[in-house]
Amino acid sequence: MGYKIVVVGATGNVGREMLNILAEREFPVDEIAVLASRRSLGSEVSFGERTLKIKDLATFDFTGWDIALFAVGSEATKEYAPKAAKTGCVVIDNSSLYRYDPDVPLVVPEVNADAVMGYTKKNIIANPNCSTAQMVVALKPLHDRAKIKRVVVSTYQSVSGSGKEGMDELWDQTKSIYNPVTEVPPKKYPKQIAFNVIPHIDVFMEDGSTKEEWKMVVETKKIVDPSIKVTATCVRVPVFVGHAESINIEFEEFLDEDEARDILREAPGIMVVDKREDGGYITPVECVGDFATFISRIRQDSTIDNGLNLWCVSDNLRKGAALNAVQIAEVLGQKALKKG
Ligand SMILES: NC(=O)c1ccc[n+]([C@@H]2O[C@H](COP(=O)([O-])OP(=O)(O)OC[C@H]3O[C@@H](n4cnc5c(N)ncnc54)[C@H](OP(=O)(O)O)[C@@H]3O)[C@@H](O)[C@H]2O)c1
DSSP: OOEEEEEETTTSHHHHHHHHHHHHTTOOEEEEEEEEOGGGTTOEEEETTEEEEOEEGGGOOOTTOSEEEEOSOHHHHHHHHHHHHHTTOEEEEOSSTTTTOTTSOBOOHHHHGGGGGGGGGTTEEEOOOHHHHHHHHHHHHHHHHHOEEEEEEEEEEOGGGGHHHHHHHHHHHHHHHHSTTSOOOOSSSSSOOTTOOBSOOSOBOTTSOBHHHHHHHHHHHHHTOTTOEEEEEEEEOSOSSOEEEEEEEEESSOOOHHHHHHHHHHSTTEEEOOOSSTTOSOOHHHHTTOOOEEEEEEEEETTSTTEEEEEEEEOTTIIIIIHHHHHHHHHHHHHTSOOO
């Protein structure tokens, strides 16, 4: 016996990936509904071998459905997630709306799977920001061994992290630079993204950091350990899919780079590719479509007492969003919504 699943935002980057992953991981689905805005009414999406017709979120009744995987942005989530949760359907949300709510668990199954059980307060579970998700998968096993004091992270984030519009802007701008008949001025991004990098994701905060950077700080504390200090610089780069991060970690205890490599090799969700030779590391184009968080360039930072540097790459639409949401649904099935 399986579950009745709703995918909300099924025409979007994350929604389509959630359908792929549910099919790839053979999630036990008895019935599935795919929702988007009225604009997409009647359009079709693939689910394994099947083709499904999009229904309108605004008129959908969630009563009797087990789990709703939301990927529609904060505004629509604010309106519809509480309605879905009220009917008894458990919402797993990709937006940032509920991440910092103390009554909503923020879950990365490799790190804090047990936190899922906190869903009962609101019937909602939050998925973290894409940059946080891959970073905490890497941090947790190292933190368990040598206790992390401080993390300095710089991100290289792909345009799919800002939805379909971001991908279209990079594509159209790139074409217009080669063929300058039509100019494509920045619209989704504050500056040209093609052949450029932009050190600005989400809005600016009072202290000069951006909201994306703030999210990495706050979410790491909520998921892994409130004592970990994080400072982040988040940068948008002209890559379609796959986020990369340069992570510098300061530990309380000394951790040798070889031991760190062994720990990461054994850790769930991680693939270590770390050869000190040409191409002996992973880049974003190689992680696309994969489930793993890839770790490369593991090396001691000899400028501090207990320091380590590493390079972390993952498919932001998968571990950063859709895969993590489906993994949460799997944990929920094992721990709470048992069937058959
Ligand atoms: N992309 C990532 O790496 C990533 C990572 C983590 C979290 N997230 C979060 O996941 C969510 C979706 O992101 P995305 O990248 O998939 O965006 P996207 O590609 O732009 O897709 C947005 C989806 O939401 C639907 N939608 C928007 N407004 C709606 C409304 N009022 N009613 C019903 N449906 C509505 C769209 O339907 P139509 O096609 O009908 O407009 C579409 O299916 C966002 O909250 C984002 O912050 C994304």
